Amino acid sequence: MSILIGVTGWGDHASLYPDTIAPQHKLSVYASHFPVVEVDSAFYAIQPQRNYEKWVKDTPDNFTFVVKAFQKMTGHRREKLDNTEVKEMFKAYRESIQPLIDASKLNCVLFQFPPWFDLRKEHVQRLKVIRELMGDIPLALEFRNRSWFQTPYIEQTIQFMKDYNWIHSICDEPQAGESSVPTVLEATHSEKTLIRMHGRNIHGWNKNGREDAEWRKYRFLYRYSNEELAQWQKNIEQLQHHSKHITVLFNNNSGGDASDNAKQLINMLDLSYEGLNPRQMGLFDD
Numbered sequence: 001m002s003i004l005i006g007v008t009g010w011g012d013h014a015s016l017y018p019d020t021i022a023p024q025h026k027l028s029v030y031a032s033h034f035p036v037v038e039v040d041s042a043f044y045a046i047q048p049q050r051n052y053e054k055w056v057k058d059t060p061d062n063f064t065f066v067v068k069a070f071q072k073m074t075g076h077r078r079e080k081l082d083n084t085e086v087k088e089m090f091k092a093y094r095e096s097i098q099p100l101i102d103a104s105k106l107n108c109v110l111f112q113f114p115p116w117f118d119l120r121k122e123h124v125q126r127l128k129v130i131r132e133l134m135g136d137i138p139l140a141l142e143f144r145n146r147s148w149f150q151t152p153y154i155e156q157t158i159q160f161m162k163d164y165n166w167i168h169s170i171c172d173e174p175q176a177g178e179s180s181v182p183t184v185l186e187a188t189h190s191e192k193t194l195i196r197m198h199g200r201n202i203h204g205w206n207k208n209g210r211e212d213a214e215w216r217k218y219r220f221l222y223r224y225s226n227e228e229l230a231q232w233q234k235n236i237e238q239l240q241h242h243s244k245h246i247t248v249l250f251n252n253n254s255g256g257d258a259s260d261n262a263k264q265l266i267n268m269l270d271l272s273y274e275g276l277n278p279r280q281m282g283l284f285d286d
Contacts (some may be wrong), residue, residue, distance in 0.1 A: 001244050003236060004064065004107070005032035005266050007258040008251040009041075015259055024088050028058040032279040034262065036064045038109060038249050043076075043112075052099040064107035065100055066194065066249060067142070069083075069093070075116045089151070090133040094107035101137070105226040105246055108138040108167055108192060119147040126161070131164045140194045142169035146181050151269045154184070161188035169194040170239075172232070174202035185235055187243035195236070197224065197261070199252030221254035224261045233268050 007013060012031040017029055022120040030037060037121055039055075041047060055065065071077055081089070111130065116122055131139065141151070141161060148157045153232050170187040172195070186192045199222025224232075236246055248265065249281055250258035267274075 001240060003240075003246045003248070003269060003271060004036040005038040005248045005262050005269075005271065006250075007253065008038040009101070009250050009253075010037050011258040012253055012256075015255055017082070027055060028033060028277055029279075030279040031059040031063050033259070035062065035273045035276065036066065036247055036249070038110070038251075039065050039067040043071050046089075046096050049096055049099055049170045052097060056099050056103045056105055059105065060133060060275050060277055064105050064247075065249060066107045067097055067100065067109050069109055074111055074113050076128075084095050087133065090130075091092065094134065094137065097137075106138070108194060109134065110140045110169060110194065112142040112169070113144060115144045118145040119153055119157070127160075127166070128164065138167060138189075138192060139165070140167040140169045140192075142171060142194075142196065143181050145264055146177055146178055149181055150276045158184070158186045158188060165189065167192045168192055169196055171196055171198060171202070173198035174200050174205040176202050177203040179206060183235075185238060187239050189223075189243060191243065192245050192247070193243040195239075195241055195246065195248045196253060197232075197233075197248065197250045197258075197283050199224070199254075199257075200228075201254075204254070217254055219254060220258075221223050222252045223255065223257040224264075226253065226264070229261065229265050229268055232265065236269065 010027045013021065013030070016033055017026060021029065027037070039047075070089070072081070072089060073093065084275045097106060097109070127141070133152060147153070149260045158168075166188060168184070168186060170184060170193065171181055172183055175182065199220050201219065204218030204221055236248070239246055251256050252261065
């Protein structure tokens with residue numbers, strides 16, 4: 001059993017790095033602090049294999065990656081693709097992440113769907129097709145539309161994820177209308193559960209790039225309190241009874257709070273990670 005805690009991306013967490021560090025060296029330093037990270041760049045473009053090969057080399061043997069699905073695979077781009085184009089896209093994506101699979105460093109692929117991906121038959125069918133196209137790769141499923149978790153469908157949604165071997169991406173996020181989901185503490189996969197901590201900034205949650213060029217400054221602007229993290233300590237301990245490996249990723253980094261909150265939770269759970277990259281010690285470090 002394991003609990004892996006990290007943050008989303010490795011580029012923006014200023015408190016982890018010396019001021020003079022080059023971007024290409026950040027992952028190596030990041031991997032001296034945390035055992036897992038989310039690859040957000042995979043959402044914007046299918047990454048070339050050479051990127052994953054470098055990231056494998058930059059991280060220790062037991063480090064793992066949660067890789068976001070490409071935005072065309074989740075429908076964010078709202079493009080109409082024929083069956084051949086879809087199959088080719090999924091094939092290209094699977095081939096791109098093969099270095100992670102070969103190195104046993106793929107935690108899971110995260111399919112985070114857009115707010116308009118609501119509960120309807122064609123969307124359920126789409127999830128079935130994705131599961132088939134991705135083969136036996138571990139897949140996490142995160143909704144951004146609360147219709148999936150409303151009465152009377154919530155039990156069917158959870159059972160569907162179990163039946164089709166989807167890892168539940170449990171969210172902590174603002175309750176800000178239809179485009180947010182409640183925290184549903186249900187593990188759907190006996191091996192893995194993913195938890196993503198988005199913060200609770202209800203006023204910034206519904207901002208997006210279509211309306212505000214600086215939306216990222218507000219959407220995830222939040223710092224979890226000790227009391228809130230203590231509740232998540234209990235939640236994680238509860239989930240461990242149903243899923244062997246729990247991964248927690250903090251995404252509340254509009255104000256640079258993600259890495260601090262992640263370290264707080266690591267300390268609260270009394271976790272110690274062996275085999276991280278060696279850390280360069282400063283003159284005044286312990």
